[in-house]
Amino acid sequence: MSLLRVDNISKSFGGLKAIQNVSISIRPGEIVGLIGPNGAGKTTFFNCITGIYKPDAGTVMFGDYEQEITGLVSYMISWRGMARTFQNIRLFANMSVLENVIVGAHKHIRSSLVDLLFPSKRSYADEMKFVRRAHELLEFFGIDRYANDLASSIPYGSQRRLELARALACEPKLLLLDEPAAGMNPQEKQDLLEHISEIRRQGISILIVEHDMKVIMPLSDKVVVLDHGEKIAEGRPEEIQKNPLVIEAYLGKQ
Amino acid sequence: MIKKQGLGSGVQGPGRKYLFFWPLAFGLFLILPLIDHSAYHQDVLVTAGIYILLALGLNMIVGYAGLLNLGYAAFFGIGAYTCAGLNLAWHIPFWLALPVAVVVTGFFGFLVGLPVLRVKGDYLAIVTLGFGEIVRIVFNNLDPITGGPNGLLGIEHPVIFYPVFNPSLIWKRFDFGVSSFPYYYLVFFCVILVAYFSLRLDRSRIGRAWIAVREDEVAAGCMGIPVPQVKLLAFGVGSSIAGIAGSIFAAKQGTITPDSFDFILSVMILAMVVLGGMGSVPGVILGGLVLSILPELLREFSIYRMLIFGLVMILMMIFRPQGFLGNVRRKYELTTR
């Protein structure tokens, strides 16, 4: 029984067919890598699943009872336990690092307008709980020292990690990472590998889009390869590395 | 300089250093009418208080949620006409009409918010401008209900009863009447209440959601923030504040006419929010105060008043876009790009 099951989803912009009947399934606690040359449709696929685009065809099933979430609005999908990061960092630039993470927990904090004027113990306890949770996440990613700085003012690598922390604050069942290692130096990449495997140990399944084979291969239980919007291969990392179709897609014909 | 705090520590710039300043200002304005008895000064400050309320309300829509509203005077008008209508039609006293007016303007805020969700940035500004003009023309033409150009006359002033203990307990009746003194404290209390509400909002889940939506709608959506509902809430809450200001204005003025709620007023309030410092409650209060007092000071060369005001707007936008007490968050956004 899979946590996420995507059946031949396709999306095109005018004439351009971005993705064509791509199917993927992810079991709870599994890490799936999604690779492919630039313009293969990886980000479009991400955006279709997370509700930023409405797919033209195909279905997306998610969650324990495999409810259909095709075409739902992104915040509803997020409520069901799917969080994501972005290829080009989309942090809340003018909010503090801590606030960025707390925003991730928006769904969980129980506080309403009334609580503002007559704060109830419940809402205060909730707020404090998630502030502590946020600090834990920041410490987990080693960026707690920036807690009060503006998100836009911290170094690039830390911003990448902040996006991860913010996504985790949503308490997701499935985490979608869009090129988390882009622009990172080897040391940061190594930390990232440890962080991701630690996240998986907490039972969160992960779908990673990445170019850097040194990141994808050690992590993924299964790797799916896209090229020109179509799925051309799927399987264990070792098989994929030797698969002639994949090599041809990346390196072109011998 | 930036100290670490516990609950929802927002980024505080150097403003923290001047924390002593606000209780001082609070005390000064609390006792001001007792020392300076000039009716004119009090009247100017009451009008300034009403403008500050409007600026605080608009600040929630423009400052927090980043939804540019150029028709805010219409909500001010709806609040005033609701309070006046209730009072004239069924003699509902001010203290009952006020909450109803707040709810009604809040409701209209939602109503206007609904279609406006699909529109962004400049277009949002122009749709709300169109809405503001439509409401003013409706006020002017719906004679049976709004009294047309003559507006509504003879609105009762607020009345309070206070206990007096010569031998037995009797309730004395105090009518606010026309003098500005009682209104001064009514407005003063409302400003403090709304300012506190705004500050709490800024630190709360809802406030953060607004700012997140302002920063990046798509990312906010992916983080589970219900973007449409949050925007609607901003319009609703922001507009209901105009309901408070409208009711006080109607009760104090006694008569209201459509031309008090025109586009110029909407621009005035927006200028107060922007020049004061978007998103910064103290900034917006200062902006409201300055831009209410400035025209009075310029009263002498009255013909040049609006010319100077226009120049101030241009110069401020060029040299200090984040406003007098610019919230440090906004400074990064507005100046560096």
Add this chain to the structure above:
Amino acid sequence: MNKTVSALSLFAILLFAAGCSKHDPVIRIGVSAPFTGDQASVGLTILRGTQLAVDQANAQGDVLPGYKIELVQIDDSHSPTQAVAAAKKFVSDPEVIGVVGHLNSSCTKPAAQIYHNARVAQITPASTNPEISKQGFDTFFRVCATDDLQGPKAAQFAFNELGARKVFIIDDKTTYGKGLSDEFAKAFIAQGGQVLGHQGITQGDKDFTPLLTKIRPMSPDLIFFGGLYPECSLIIKQARDLNIKAPVMGGDGIYDVTLIRLATPSASEGTYATMIGADVKALPQAQEFVKAYETKFGDVGSYSAYSYDAANILIQAIKLAGAPDREKVIQILKDGRTFPGILGQTEFDDRGDTKNKIVSVFRVRNGQWEHVRTV
């Protein structure tokens, strides 16, 4: 950040400085009307009329031994809020003895309450809404006729003299315009005439061709316009462009030489207007007033004559009072004394309205307003 603290204290000082005033002996007369915004053109005629009266009074030597008259002007930009603020500023200055004020009835009405509470005499040169004098304020006086006087007289003239039976009424959706045209309609129907329709236009609008095109097939005998000369001149010109022959009639708001210039003499030929009091041109002082006004300010505006008279009445009352005493001035104005002026003899009834109930009708003939008769 200390820049902000210094800025704040600067404003506090400025605020208080603006409050206190110079202390050498002077009598002050306040004048308030819209000096900016879209109604500035009409509001400034009130400022200039009052200014002329004050300058002439000072030129003829001290009104009271040792006192010169000073004019305090406040722009209310036709907003009730600012009118109330202006009234409070006038009354809080002890040297202000009387006020020539407010153009729009919507401003005069709330301000009258302030003047009444502070016992300061107020004469409005222009607010014609009958409701204002019904508030029972003994400090309120008015030199212009009320709508409920001008309207019926105009209807009477239209029905009997012009023989109009079918009339179309247009008003500019202002307190003045609507009040006047409602009164005209009531009186015209009472006399057995027929009102084909009553439509409003927006003040400041320019294009009335759609409305006039709708009126043309109804072929009214007369078009009555409640409003001011800028819109009226456009209606007249556009009516002639659509070759609507029916004459146009209006109240004192359109009785202005600029109307003829804007609508062009040929188009405005045969336009009628009602005006308070006898024929101004006939009275000798009126000629001097017109000459003095034109040399100082240019064309005589719609309320220049009214505000000139209102200011002079205040000045005469102060002279009679013998001292800058607000209460005395009020009593003098109230006790039924007649004040000569260029509008004829002005006398106030117990409610403060002018007893000068004569209304004269004027007509445009080859480029000039010409007195027809009094009604």
Add this chain to the structure above:
Amino acid sequence: MELFVQQLINGLTIGTIYALIALGYTMVYGIIQLINFAHGEVFMVGAYIGLTAITFFGFVSGSTLPMAMLYLAVMLLISMAGSGLLGIVIDQIAYRPIRNSPRLVALISAIGVSFVLQNAVMLIYGPQDQGVPQIVPDIHFIFGDVTITLMQIMILAVSLVLMVFLNFLVQHTQLGRAMRATSQDHKMARLVGINVNWIISLTFFIGSAMAAVGGVLFGLYYHTVNFHDGYLAGLKAFTAAVLGGIGNIPGAMVGGVLIGLAEGLGAGYISSEWKNVFAFVILVLILLFKPTGLFGERVADRA
């Protein structure tokens, strides 16, 4: 039936004037995505410059047709030049320093400029309405119940010529290509050697000059000019620009005419009290259901 035709003519006349103003909004928005709030005032200033030009030359009204045409041409040229320069000055002073700031900052600055212009003209020329002498002879052509004045024909003719010329300039000339390139992408335009700042100034010049023509015709048609005319006419013209698809020049022309007709027919057949509401209702409806307007293209924002 004649009633309908007459209303059509009324609507068309004012519609073309709105179109001329709308062109300025569309061009400026196309180039720097700025809603030039002060554009209504530039239209009003154009009318005043035209008026000053005639009084300066001491024109005697009611002269022969060819003389009238000469005077009209002189009046148009002077006000086009004057307003054009004004447009450039406004851009350099009020908009250039904040070119990269968010649009809210530029919008507030534009509102400030409109206050300054409005009050400056009031202080120079005085607040009362200025009478505009009758240059174009007052000839009516009557067909049954329908009358059309020579002035109306002049307005339609002049506007048509200018619109065709502008369309030609933008679509088929080297300069037009540069303008279209700049509106697509400033950076790329600079890379291919277009002096972007000069193009922006030129756009302001042309947009303001078009509005000036509208102002002069407006003054001649209504015979009065007031410092406050710019506000309402500006709002209506912006509605027209949005209706046609902001940034799209033919769209502005069509939008202007449609708004004029909507007002004319609305005031004629429904009620003149609600005349101004029709334009604003159309504005709100377009922005809600078709923000790109009739001819505008979809601006997709990518995730």
